[in-house]
Amino acid sequence: MSVPNITLNDGNTIPQLGFGVFQMDPDKTEELVAEALRVGYRHIDTAAIYGNEEGVGRAIAKSGIPREELFVTTKLWNDRQTDAAAALDESLDKLGLEYVDLYLIHWPTPAKGTYVVAWQQLIELQKQGKAKSIGVSNFELEHLDQLELKTDVKPAVNQVELHPYLQRWRELDAFRAHTVAIEAWGPLGQGKSDILDAPEVTDAAAAHDVSPAQVVIRWHLQNGVILFPKSATPSRIAENFDVFGFELTEDEMAAITALDEGEEGRGGPHPNDMNDA
Numbered sequence: 001m002s003v004p005n006i007t008l009n010d011g012n013t014i015p016q017l018g019f020g021v022f023q024m025d026p027d028k029t030e031e032l033v034a035e036a037l038r039v040g041y042r043h044i045d046t047a048a049i050y051g052n053e054e055g056v057g058r059a060i061a062k063s064g065i066p067r068e069e070l071f072v073t074t075k076l077w078n079d080r081q082t083d084a085a086a087a088l089d090e091s092l093d094k095l096g097l098e099y100v101d102l103y104l105i106h107w108p109t110p111a112k113g114t115y116v117v118a119w120q121q122l123i124e125l126q127k128q129g130k131a132k133s134i135g136v137s138n139f140e141l142e143h144l145d146q147l148e149l150k151t152d153v154k155p156a157v158n159q160v161e162l163h164p165y166l167q168r169w170r171e172l173d174a175f176r177a178h179t180v181a182i183e184a185w186g187p188l189g190q191g192k193s194d195i196l197d198a199p200e201v202t203d204a205a206a207a208h209d210v211s212p213a214q215v216v217i218r219w220h221l222q223n224g225v226i227l228f229p230k231s232a233t234p235s236r237i238a239e240n241f242d243v244f245g246f247e248l249t250e251d252e253m254a255a256i257t258a259l260d261e262g263e264e265g266r267g268g269p270h271p272n273d274m275n276d277a
């Protein structure tokens with residue numbers, strides 16, 4: 001079982017499949033991340049706002065896995081966009097790390113007008129080696145345009161809501177044309193949608209003798225997307241990583257792609273409407 005690496009626009013590589021810890025109970029995070037590392041995950045996606053960076057850090061420290069074999073992402077929360085250096089230091093302290101592999105601006109919060117300032121600070125943090133790669137999350141093309149106009153560093157990734165009900169390939173392919181890799185958040189619909197019950201998904205699951213979640217993870221992987229599904233259940237943590245022994249056919253891929261509902265399928269806020277701290 002081997003997770004492909006994707007090469008980012010700065011030359012660094014990222015494991016295409018990782019483990020996300022959004023809404024993971026801080027008291028359970030250490031044990032669940034330890035389980036993920038035991039299963040074989042080497043890429044962990046957290047954020048300052050998740051409140052569980054300490055648990056991620058303890059699991060990493062106790063794992064004995066060499067630091068260079070791990071890929072750790074955290075994110076700058078919205079109320080720290082003008083204060084990114086201190087915010088990253090706090091995250092590094094909680095994670096018990098000298099550097100993160102990827103540091104993201106969590107949301108553009110365009111009404112605040114500070115995401116370009118935040119990006120300029122992330123560029124400095126990358127130069128200092130505190131973040132090997134830097135990127136953005138929930139950015140629209142107009143926000144990328146501003147970064148390109150005002151700085152000469154492009155984000156390595158854009159982490160956006162992406163699943164069979166919300167695909168937006170026209171926009172995402174435009175990001176890719178600017179060499180920005182796409183990461184999917186909510187790749188399984190966050191357990192809020194009925195995506196895992198869709199016949200297009202369950203039929204493919206039956207055909208390959210795998211679970212609906214494994215089919216959706218495969219669909220993302222075969223689309224070249226980076227993802228880190230979350231689970232707090234050890235059997236599902238293992239299942240979500242066991243996705244390299246089968247391949248969806250072109251017809252199965254197309255049937256799932258046809259489930260796109262556009263904006264109707266969005267489960268979280270539109271990035272332009274998210275301006276909260």
Ligand code: NAD
Nearest residue numbers: 020021022045137185186187188189190191213229230236
């Ligand atoms: P997800 O799509 O990964 O869904 C997780 C839920 O799916 C679980 O809670 C469970 O209900 C269900 N599930 C997981 N594995 C399953 C299985 N094998 N079978 C059946 N059901 C299963 O949602 P997510 O956690 O929101 O997204 C993944 C990661 O993306 C997060 O943990 C976080 O790291 C990141 N994220 C980022 C943002 C952002 O704004 N940048 C927002 C949300 C999430």
